[in-house]
Structure formats: C-alpha cells, structure tokens
C-alpha cells in the first residue's frame with residue numbers, strides 16, 4: 001500500500017510503498033477513505049510530542065470501509081463504514097476506563113503516534129475501537145467527528161455541563177472551535193466566538209455564533225462581561241493570553257475548560273477565583289461514547305463540520321497550509 005511516513009522529525013512526510021497491514025485476532029483492516037490532519041500531527045512532526053517510533057504513519061482521524069476482519073470479529077464485516085480515532089486501544093480495566101474516562105486510560109495505545117495511523121491506503125485496528133458511521137455522514141465529516149467534534153462535545157458536556165440558556169464563549173474558531181460553536185448551539189446555549197482574524201469570525205457567524213469579538217481590535221473580556229459574563233468558556237487555541245481572557249470573562253459560578261496546548265504556565269488570581277466560585281478544568285480528548293454521539297449530531301444535521309479537502313498526495317502542502325493558519329475548518333486528505 002501507499003503510505004505517508006514520518007521518517008525524520010521536522011522533515012516533510014515521505015510517500016512510499018510499504019507492506020499491507022494484516023489484521024490479527026480481534027482486529028479489522030480498513031480501507032481509508034478520508035483522514036483528518038490534526039494540530040497534534042504538527043506537534044508530532046515537530047518533535048514537541050515525539051512519536052514512539054520512527055518511521056511512523058501519522059493520522060488519527062480516520063474514516064473508511066472495512067476491508068477484512070481477523071478471527072474473532074463478529075460485529076463488523078467487509079463493507080461496513082467505520083471511524084477510527086486517537087484511541088487505537090484502551091485497556092478497559094484501569095481506574096479511568098472503569099470510570100467512563102477512557103480518554104485518560106493509563107494504558108492506551110494511540111493511532112498515528114504509538115501505532116501506525118491513517119495517512120495510508122490501509123490501516124488496521126482492534127474492532128472494538130472502530131465506531132460505525134451512521135447513514136448520512138460523509139467520510140470527511142466522520143473524520144471530524146472522531147476528534148474535532150468529539151473534543152468540544154466532551155468539553156461542553158462532561159467537563160462543563162452546559163445547559164440551555166447558558167452563555168458559552170469559544171476562544172479560537174479553527175478546526176475544533178467552529179465545531180465547539182455548533183455543539184454549544186445544539187445544547188441550547190448562546191455563543192460568543194472570539195478570534196483575532198476577521199475571516200474566522202465570519203466563519204463563526206456562518207456556523208451559528210450569536211456574537212463575535214475580534215480580540216485584536218476589542219477587549220473580549222469587556223464585551224463578554226457586557227453580555228453578563230460566560231457560564232462556560234472553552235479555549236481551543238494555543239494562547240495563554242486567550243486562556244486568561246477566557247477566565248476573566250466568566251461570570252460567578254462559571255467553568256473554564258482548557259483545550260488548546262500552549263507551552264507555559266497560566267497565571268490566575270486566586271482570591272478572585274475562589275470568590276467567584278469558578279471551576280477551571282482541563283479536557284484532553286474524548287471517549288468512544290463522545291465520538292458516537294458526535295457522529296449522531298452530525299447525522300442529525302445539528303453539527304456540520306467544515307472541511308477542506310486535499311488529495312492524499314498533497315499531504316505536505318496541506319500540512320503547510322494548516323501551519324499558516326489558512327485552512328477553513330479541518331484539513332482532510334481523501335483517497
């Protein structure tokens with residue numbers, strides 16, 4: 001099969017012919033139809049979070065069709081449409097797994113990081129960790145549901161328990177942020193989107209934001225406070241400054257969900273934090289349940305992930321475009 005390999009950190013991927021993976025007991029082989037390019041792939045390429053092995057095939061937002069199954073697989077058959085996420089395998093026996101928090105499974109194996117992922121014509125994975133794609137969801141949309149929808153879904157449900165009528169602020173309207181706007185709307189919230197690019201704010205309006213603030217021209221804290229303050233703020237952005245603004249824009253009793261991964265430390269005023277009875281929580285990833293529900297939201301038309309399609313062969317050009325911040329929604333490779 002053809003695959004894009006990361007052979008050396010900080011270098012372009014190399015498209016090569018490699019042996020087809022063979023599904024072992026309990027595994028399925030997937031013919032990849034689409035694969036999303038995630039910001040964390042850039043971090044792996046750059047060596048900020050080094051992969052377990054080199055060379056490796058990246059790509060953990062996979063949608064495709066079951067090609068074949070190994071022994072012991074009963075619930076999937078060739079032709080089934082499935083999605084594979086970052087959670088290539090979780091143990092199902094550690095404390096987080098047994099508490100419905102497999103996103104922080106202590107023994108997890110990650111797609112396109114520890115094991116080969118979907119920047120390839122074929123990928124194999126445990127059948128238990130493949131999620132069926134419902135009718136009406138395209139392969140590129142399904143790739144977004146595995147992460148770019150599922151992460152904000154978890155941030156706005158499990159991590160902050162948004163209820164109808166809440167004011168939700170979304171800092172950063174990128175691949176995750178534009179879906180965060182839509183998930184918040186689906187939960188019955190009013191949404192204020194914050195970015196520093198006018199084009200991203202237009203995009204936020206297109207996908208349903210009630211209010212937009214250009215933080216390069218206007219103080220988002222003042223703007224959001226004028227609306228009464230946010231009940232929940234999410235920060236899918238690599239900016240400590242935006243995270244602090246998100247905190248400052250909360251109303252008393254609000255929740256700040258940290259999602260982006262800026263390097264450094266976030267400084268918060270402790271007395272204010274306590275007196276406002278505010279929660280500050282981190283959210284890494286999602287569970288398979290979050291992905292299933294994200295796919296259902298997409299199937300119902302309540303969330304429409306925006307994607308920009310690239311041919312598989314254009315992988316390096318797509319990565320560069322993502323680096324420049326020029327991709328509207330999620331960059332997705334198709335086969």
Ligand SMILES: [Zn+2]
Pocket residue numbers: 038039040060061086147148
């Ligand atoms: Zn991802």
Ligand SMILES: [Zn+2]
Pocket residue numbers: 090091092093094095096097098102104105106107108
């Ligand atoms: Zn576990």
